[in-house]
Amino acid sequence: MKSQVDALLAAMTVQEKAGQVNQRLHGWTALRRTGDGFEVTDSAREEIERWGGLGALYGLFRADAWSGQHWGTGIRPEERADAAAALQEAVLAASPHRTGALLVEEAPHGHQALGGTVLPVNLNLASTWDLARVREAAHRVGSELSASGVHIALVSALDVLRDPRWGRAEECFGESAMLAAELTHAVVDGMQGPGRSRIGTDGVAVVLKHLAAQGEAVGGRNGQSAHLGPQDLHEIHLAPAEAGIDAGALGFMAAYNDIDGVPCCANPELLTGYLRTRHGFDGIVMADGLAIDRLVDMTGDLAGAARAALLAGIDLSLWDEAFTLLPRLAEEDDQVAAALDVACRRVLNLKERFGLLDVRAPAEVTPQRESLTLGSATAVTPDSSRALAARSLVLLTNEAGALPLNPSALTTLAVVGPWADDVPALLGDYVPPLPPGSAPSIGQALGAQLPEAEILISEDAIPAHLGQADAGIVVIGGTSHRPYDAEFADNGAIAGRAGQATGGEGVDLADVSLPGAQDELVRRARHHLAPGVPLIAVVVAGRPHVLTGVLESVDAVLWAGYPGPWGAEAISAVLLGEAEPTGRLPMTLPSHPSVVPVRHDDRQDATGVYLDVAEPVLFPVGHGLEYQKVEVAELRLDVGAEQVVVAVRVRNPGQRPTETVLPVFAHRRGGLRVPRRQELLAFRRIALAAGESAEVTWSIPASRFFAGTSRASSTAVTVRGLSATASPRPTVG
Structure with a gap:
């Protein structure tokens, strides 16, 4: 007896099969508001009718500067169910086989949607070394996505931080393959449930990105070649992938980079030999955005790009034109036709898990039209996000017990530096805009904790009256914030003018010193404070920066990373002694910008090699001090x-x-x-x-x-x- 997928595949035309493996639309352009809800736009309806349905839709709820969606234009939490229903009803109406669409959303550290849960970035999650709480947070994010009608979450997990010059360092679970693998397993287990038990109920399918070795790109340049042998590839960069397979991940995203000249999204040894033959992976492989089209530089034309990717093992495109050529290619080439059947079957198998096949009534595949209890940008998982932020903070130095500060002794506190009063800098890349006033800056959080003290906050300069302060906090580092007037590449990465951004996708740096003369800012702050007054540095950053100069001027350094909406409150609590600093570094901090990359698991020691930098490591993986020593x-x-x-x-x-x-x-x-x-x-x-x-x-x-x-x-x-x-x-x- 034929299975449901077998019967459907046999009944589909080549055009319909190709439609299942194409994912071309920007989801935020697929709907428009009507007087009482949403309707499908003309461009989306044309795409749906072109294929007799829709394989998958990316980013229906995405809100950020690239999509242009914000609280005045985007889909609000309480509207998600209606929006998903409107889309699915249009897809089902156009599908001769009543097959719904997979809704795909970005969830690198929370859901990138208005009102979506925002967690600390992965580098912060790694600094907690807390598998249980990461698993719990992933479960809650998965539940939120599922309640919104989402089926697939795109989750950053596989990239291992091997070069701090790479702008996407914040998306990594640190530089240790073992730590990254354990956290990857925890995330998949949380979002999908043990043994995929939450799929179809309160969980979503996880597509892990990016496969593979993107963190090894030469010079830290995003998407460029990874030069490494098979041993290091498997020991370091495929260890998180194997953990994901072991946890039951239902998808992988093929990366932009090539490994020894072979592009990941056209690498049959990686996508078929390694994933499926060696490890028995039974899910889908998605290409990164426009990665198939970029194969033209190798193949010479889009048809060759489509063929190379499909035969290598890509099942689902993302925004590419190349896969739209598959119907013609399948008619001309039996090998392409057979591979298209295989890819289509994998997509349909995933749809079957979510009840998207042979849908008789739209209500069967759309969420209940009840308001999601989100309310604000972090209301779904405040406890999870807050707990992770608090546990991610790493105390790097604490000379003479400068921390914690004594609140009762503080009548005047100076909080200075470029990120002293900046909330978006705490959030990292790939985040939605928060509702105004929903999260405090570091200066505001300290003010709330010290209502009787005068708080001197300055982002741009050192206040003239800094000498009156009982203590100084200098907030330094960087930001991955994407302003709405920034310029973007065709895949959404920051391009051209990046505003203040010093990190994030598209913001690679040749020099990982603190940007913007911040070393000098710290020295000036030290000079203006009265003798004996403590100066504390709080480092807000998504990559390892060189802090050697900072150490010469401050009494303590707290590494904060990008701790999320609750980060300022967590930082304030640690500075004032209400909480312990319990995080540990998941990456090496270099002592000089020219020694990178330097890692704990290198095969050769870099100490004493450079005549001008005898010790290249400032702080090693695992470093972190405590107030209350265990x-x-x-x-x-x-x-x-x-x-x-x-x-x-x-x-x-x-x-x-x-x-x-x-x-x-x-x-x-x-x-x-x-x-x-x-x-x-x-x-x-x-x-x-x-x-x-x-x-x-x-x-x-x-x-x-x-x-x-x-x-x-x-x-x-x-x-x-x-x-x-x-x-x-x-x-x-």
Whole structure:
């Protein structure tokens, strides 16, 4: 007996099949307002009728500067159900087979829609080292998307931060493949449910991006070639992808870059051999925006580009013209016709999971026309977003206990620097506009916490009366904010005039020093403060910047990243001692702009190599200070034939509860490859009550713990300054 997908595929024309693998529209242009709701625009109706339906629609709810959608023009939270229903009704009416459309939305760190949940950026999520809370936040974002009628979330997770010059560093879960893999698994598990259990109920299908090695692009230049061998490709850049497959991810997005000259979206070894043959992946592969059309430089024309991408394993295009040529190509080429059937089947299989096949009534596939309880930009998951922001802050230095500040001793507080009173700078790239007044700046948050103090806020200059302050906060770093008058490339990346943006897609930097003479600004702030008055630097940034000069002028440095709408309140709480700084760096901070890239897991040590920069690392992966120091002792390694147990004892000697992060780093010797200087083998974030002691253990497969099995093999383990070395157990016989 034929399955529903088999029967549908047999009944479809070539034109209809091609329509299922095309995703050409900008969703925000697909609807227009009417007196009592929405109707499909003429251009969208023409596209729907052209294919006898619609495979997928990108960005129906997207709101940002590129789409031009804002609170005065875009689809509001309470309107999402009606908008989705209007679109689906038009698609079903044009489809001879009553097949609905997959609605696809950007969700790199929350939903990029008016009223959508906004989380801290991925670099901040990584600095929490908190799998449970990341999983919970992903679940809630997935539930929001599902309630809006969305089926697919495009989620940044696979890019590993290997070069801080890359503008999209903020989208990475740090530079460790292991940390990125664990967080990728947590996100997929949260949005789709364990074993895909939430698909069709309160979850969405995750398309993980970008596959693969985009973080390795030469010079940190977005979308350019990645030069690396198969070992590093698999160990570093495919580790998050394998975690995504293991978690059941239903989609991957092929990246813009090439690997050793082969474009990812035309790479059969990657998209078919690796994903499907080697790992049994059964979902869809989507191309990045206009990536297929860009193959013309390789193939010579759009027809060749379409053929190359389809035969490599691309199932769904994004805005490309090339895939519109598939009906003609399929008629002329049996190989293309067979590949089109395969791609169409994969899209239909995904639609079947969401009940989008053979729909008799529009109500079967549209969300209930009840207002989503969003209310404001962060109302769906305030607890999740707030908790992640608080746990992501990393205390880099704290000379003479300058932090926390004593609120009762502050009568005048100076908050200066370019981002002192800026809310969008806290949010990162790929975010919707927040409702006015829905989130405070750092200066405003400190003012709210210190109602009796005078708060001197200045973004552009050092106030003349800075010398009267009891303490100074200088907010430095960068921003990925996309202003509505910015110029954009054809794929939505910032292009040309970027406004103040110093990060985000399309904003790669040759120099990762603090932009805009901020080192000098910090020095001037130090000069204007009275002697003995503490100066604290708060670093708002989406990439590793060089902070060497800053350290010379300040008493403490708090790395804040892009912590999201609740970030200012979290920063204020840490500065004033109401909360502990418990984050740990997920990336290396360089000491000089010319030493990059430098990573914890490089195979060779860069220390002492440069005559002019003896120590290229300012702060390593895993670095972070605490107000209330957790004691770690008694590192033990128990080596078994199949696994190695790593154990430490921890104690909170303080008077209040706290949390701490315990990374397990290793240097593995043995085998036939130069060992990495350091690898992350495991980690744990734990909570400890006041005075509590506990034993923390990890069971690590021996095959992962040791690089080889010979007597010459050994692994040196480090946990928070404690070290131990072990060798594999000899095999019997």
